Amino acid sequence: MPNNAATRAERFASGMAALDSIHDDAGHGVIESLADIAPELGHQIVAWGYGDILSRPGLEPQQRQLVTLGILTGMGGSDAQLEVHIGASLNVGLTPQQIIEVFLQSAVYCGFPRALNAVAAARKVFAERGLLPLD
Amino acid sequence: MPNNAATRAERFASGMAALDSIHDDAGHGVIESLADIAPELGHQIVAWGYGDILSRPGLEPQQRQLVTLGILTGMGGSDAQLEVHIGASLNVGLTPQQIIEVFLQSAVYCGFPRALNAVAAARKVFAERGLLPLD
Amino acid sequence: MPNNAATRAERFASGMAALDSIHDDAGHGVIESLADIAPELGHQIVAWGYGDILSRPGLEPQQRQLVTLGILTGMGGSDAQLEVHIGASLNVGLTPQQIIEVFLQSAVYCGFPRALNAVAAARKVFAERGLLPLD
Amino acid sequence: MPNNAATRAERFASGMAALDSIHDDAGHGVIESLADIAPELGHQIVAWGYGDILSRPGLEPQQRQLVTLGILTGMGGSDAQLEVHIGASLNVGLTPQQIIEVFLQSAVYCGFPRALNAVAAARKVFAERGLLPLD
């Protein structure tokens, strides 16, 4: 763990680099949309979420996305965040088929309704990217 | 997708082979404990969960365990199942450090209480296997 | 809907009669255990929950217990309440086999971990009543 | 439990007969909508959910729908699935008044917000069928 001092701006910049590495416009849009109402929330998502936690070396980007898809599917009520992270999962190299396999697997642990909601989120993302129909 | 006929017993045997490949006594104990009260539930976990879904080729065992750890942490109230799947995660080659990293990451998406409960489950499993303290 | 006036004590008495009709010691123990810390919560469970809502004529007692078992299984983190309501389900004439069938069905909608937790609660209740092993 | 062999197609056909017996277009639409993105999920909902589990003899169709309405209300975040199962509940003979009574009861166990979301789903289904206002 590095212990050199970092300013608030430096921590944000570090997190934004991590965010840039996996997200496209959808991910950045979340942060920008907070500017007029909850900018500190946006700052913390970037500086802490992406900078301090998600950029740690212990797991590969694809592994982290599998965990995130699992959490969001399991907790429910997170359809908007699922869309963003389905896009990020594609960005780090998971295939559409692997993402759907995650949701099929989720039916075993949290039931068909959560799986169906997650597939509905995937449909939006895959359609925007011209990936449908899947083979 | 194969379309050859399978009996109920054949489907169960196929699922049990899949279960055997990732679980030790803890996983088998769940199924056995259902024998006197809900044997059909045990059958379906094995024949459907492990046989039909979790043994599909689309994701590697380590990938599936990352998804499962994510789901169970995110949905909460699944501490007993987390223990079984933390053990399975070790069995398929995830390191204790990677498992803890999953739970640290989960704090970003479902908060510290869920992460703390998951680490408490990991403590039980790691202690039983003599893995504590982690480096 | 009757509109005759009722006192607080009369509403409580009405609810307690409804509670008596489906619960044994386990259900009454919940209310009594609140006496030294949250007696108003106990009062409201009885007067409102049992008196105003659960004693309404629209559903039969067995139907209401099926709904309650479904809710408690689906929401998770309600193992103590599941135990009380598994007992009540037996009291109103649902068989142990039907109760287990509810939990098997729940796997379709909220996954195996919730089903397993519910069966673990059923095991405690069925064992206390000498109902195990089930045929 | 029968142990005669069944092919994948036979298991699907058996489940589809069970699905046909309780669902109309809304239920079938869920399966069809998965064809271009997650056909295996659709297959498993039918072959396993309806074929292996929901067509078991231990509970009557009305009883199963009461359980399902309870689970979906309790777990939250399942509004689309609630709509489908409110329709199915009507199809198997539950009255609109009984369905609303389920959601009123749910307030006792999972609070008014979940009850309100469930009634909002019922409104859509009842309106489509010309059942509003309820007496």
Next chain:
Amino acid sequence: MPNNAATRAERFASGMAALDSIHDDAGHGVIESLADIAPELGHQIVAWGYGDILSRPGLEPQQRQLVTLGILTGMGGSDAQLEVHIGASLNVGLTPQQIIEVFLQSAVYCGFPRALNAVAAARKVFAERGLLPLD
């Protein structure tokens, strides 16, 4: 606790006075919208929720709204109710900045997705009241 008799209509009137004291059109609209489908649910929200519980003297209105915002954010899947209670929170004197601070705090305990959903609900309410951008 008063033990004088009250009719159903008196209890409803008492609750409506409590509801009036914190809610504007959004809160009243919820009750009115139930008239043709679940009037008893509307009655109970008012007579029991507002009359019996929320008008108790133990907590100030601002304190109660902080609790309610916490519950709704934590349980998820309650966006419509969050909107109503964000409005009520403003009505009882919490500032927009305090409300956003609640949701930032919620990230610690239930993660960023729940916090983001809550801020999205706040955006709707704040925009309707011309409160954006926040300073």
Next chain:
Amino acid sequence: MPNNAATRAERFASGMAALDSIHDDAGHGVIESLADIAPELGHQIVAWGYGDILSRPGLEPQQRQLVTLGILTGMGGSDAQLEVHIGASLNVGLTPQQIIEVFLQSAVYCGFPRALNAVAAARKVFAERGLLPLD
């Protein structure tokens, strides 16, 4: 927002001062218990949770605890964390009666089972401090 540079150790120290201000042994025990298995999680709870978020000036300590009690009750499956935060709520000056009032209120929004679990957590904390029976 200060933008002066801080080291990892300085951020931890700042958070620990915030944690010290509301928690006694129970809160510190959580962090210490992570030392041999997930020290980074303990660091982040302190440095980020307490240092960056919970010590912000927008809400008073009593207000923050009301929010936290609400979140933990609403999300369920967080009994251990509820115990710690019930203790902290007492430490910042909320009375036992106010804390119980929070849980009674929670029944309106997330149902009696969550309220009962929260009161069970309160019982442990209140008993340890010799506060039972409540007046």
